[in-house]
Amino acid sequence: MTITEDQDARSDAPATPRQRRAARIAEAAGGGWGLILLKIVVLGLILALAVYAALVLIRMDQWVPAVLVVAAALLAVWIYSGRGRLPAKYLMPGLVFLFVFQVFAALYTGYVAFTNYGTGHNSTKESAVNALMLSAQERVPDSPEYELTILDQLGELSFLVTDPDGEVLIGGEDRPLEEVDDAEMRGGKAVALDGYTTLEFADIVANQERISEMAVPLSDDPNDGALRTPDGSIAYVYTSTLVYDEAAGTMTDTRTGVVYSDIGTGAFTAEDGTELKPGWQIVVGFDNFTRAFAEESIRGPFLSVLVWTFAFALLSVLTCFALGLFLAIVFNDPRMKSKKYYRVLMILPYAFPGFLSALVWAGMMNQEFGFLNVVLFGGADIPWLTNEWLAKASIILVNLWLGFPYMFLICTGALQSIPEDVQEAARVDGASAWQVFRSIKLPLLLVAVAPLLISSFAFNFNNFSLIYMLTGGGPRDVTAGVNVGATDILITMVYKVAFVGSSADYGLASAFSIIIFILVATISVLAFRRTKALEDLN
Known part of the structure; x- marks a missing residue:
């Protein structure tokens, strides 16, 4: 038999179970x-x-x-x-x-961070001009009536109007009127257009508020006015009491004669400094960073918050590490009985979500009906969360409750990894328990936990949920130029500047965010470099 005949014979032979299984695996x-x-x-x-x-x-x-x-x-x-x-x-x-x-x-x-983005400065100049013109619109006396049909296209409403001369036009809030030729007419009124859905009376009633707020520009020039409707069937011409001169970059109030000019600050400004709002978004360079350090109403609260942020982060790390290490040493002692049950109890605070624990503590520390005042202190009126210094102490206490189980677990593992023969040799040489801890256990412990301490510092530097859920950053500093309180840390101050209150300043909040990043990054880099000295202990 030749080699070719042998190969053909093997190919014709039935597949073995292993081959069939391999084929199924390959197909899968x-x-x-x-x-x-x-x-x-x-x-x-x-x-x-x-x-x-x-x-x-x-x-x-x-x-x-x-x-x-x-x-x-x-x-x-x-x-x-x-x-x-x-x-x-x-x-x-x-x-x-x-x-x-x-x-x-x-x-x-x-x-x-390099713009003036915020309340009143959140769009383009064109949008700001249109918003200003619309906000000052008044109906033109003896305005001609425009027969109106409301159309819908993919959720966007349009005005299909028939002017007094019989001309048919269509436009939307951001689209000036333009002439159309293929509209369906009924009794001299345009009632439908291909590609659009005509709103029935019930639909108009359901969207009455939205329709009444619509203003469709007559042309590209905002000074020409816009069409508005009170009932969805007839539209009238409205013109603004503000006149915009694009070439001169001015906005003139025809009622008072005051001229507001574009002076490069992102808003039309009068000679007395009065601004028309809304303005528009522009690049302001380093103005937000300058405000953070130059304006007294912002610099003072900012520096105060910065100092408290460092103090809070350091105290949180030190207290949690100290308590966690102490408990780890106690429960690591071989003479300790029932250690596993105690360890379970120690990590219970770590098992609950932090924001829920903060809310529970906020209730217990309530000045009027909290558990601490009513039960433990016999109805005392202690302002745990409304006095500046008591509120700060309360935050440190609650954070200790939330943070020590983590340090307890880490320190327990690190202590158990230290070789027992090293400690035994020190005791044989006459070292006391304190000397063994200070010269052997603690340095070897720091080798393992130093990076975790640095990350814990960075976490507490931005521990938003604890501050916000427990005190909300209060009590409020009413003299500050920004929304800030006595217990605010940098991250909660950034949140308040950006999102809390009637005025939001996203540019300033972003500048604060960059400052926070630089601070945390610098501290982390320096700390990690310092911890390299501990590596020689290994």
Whole structure:
């Protein structure tokens, strides 16, 4: 028998169980048609979402993000549609989330820190002009009536109007009126248009508030006025008492004659300093950082909060580490009985969510009906959370309750890893228990826990939930130029500046965020360099 005949004979032989099993495994690994179909559906959804997001961004004149979204989607399709490229298939999701939630967030925060973005300065100059003109609109006396039909297209409402001369026009809040020729007419009134849905009377009633607030510009010039409707069937011309001169960059109030000019501060400003709001977003350079350190109403509270933030972070780490180490030493003693039960009790505070524990403590420390005042102190009126210094002490106490179990666990593990023969040799040489702890246990312990102490410091430096849930940052400092309280740390102050109150200053809050990042990064780098000296102990 030749070699070829032998190979043909073996190929015709029935497959062994091992071969059949290997074939099934290979087929399962390949995924089969089911997995291929699932992959096609998922990649199609990714492309569809990317195209939709790109269209939305293009409508907002955000061309660069739109291109990036489409490029990322195409890259994902290329990576996952073919065989091979295994490392890229694992890296792609992580890189996308890293860019969206870390890199982009950090870059955008850095950008906002150099702008005046905030309440009254959150849009473009064009949007601000339109908002100002709309806010000062009044109906023109003897305004002609425009027959009106309300149209809907993908959730966006439009005015289909028939002017007194019979001309048919269509427009929206951001689209000036333009002439149309193919509208469906009924009794001399345009009632429908291809591509749009005509709202019936019930729909108009359901959206009455939204329709009454609409103002459709007559032309690209905001001074020409806009059409508004009180009932959804007839529209009237409204003009603004403000006149905008684009060439001169001024806004004139026709009622008072006051001229407001664009002086580069992101708002139309009169000679006496009065500003028209809303303004618009502009780049202000380092003004936000200058305000943080130069304006007395901001610098004073900021420095006070900065000092308390450092004190809070240091005291939290030291107290939690000291109590955790003490308990670890006690329960690590071989003479201690029932250690496992005590250890379970010690870690119970660590098992509950921190924000819930903070809320429970806030209730127990209530000045009027809290458990501490009513039960433990016999109805005393102790302002645990409303007095500045008592509130700070209460925060340290609650954080000690929440933080010591973590340090207890870490120190227990570190102590148990120290070789017993080293300690025994020291005792043989005549060292006391204190000398063994100070010269052997503590240095070897710090080798293991020093990085954790640094990370704990960084965590407490930004321990938002404890401060916010326990005291809300109060008691409030009414003399400060920003919304800040006696127990606020930097991160809660940033939150209040950005989101709490009637006026939000995202630019200043972003500047504070960058300052926090620089402080924490600098301290962490210096601390990690210092801990290298402990490595020689190994």
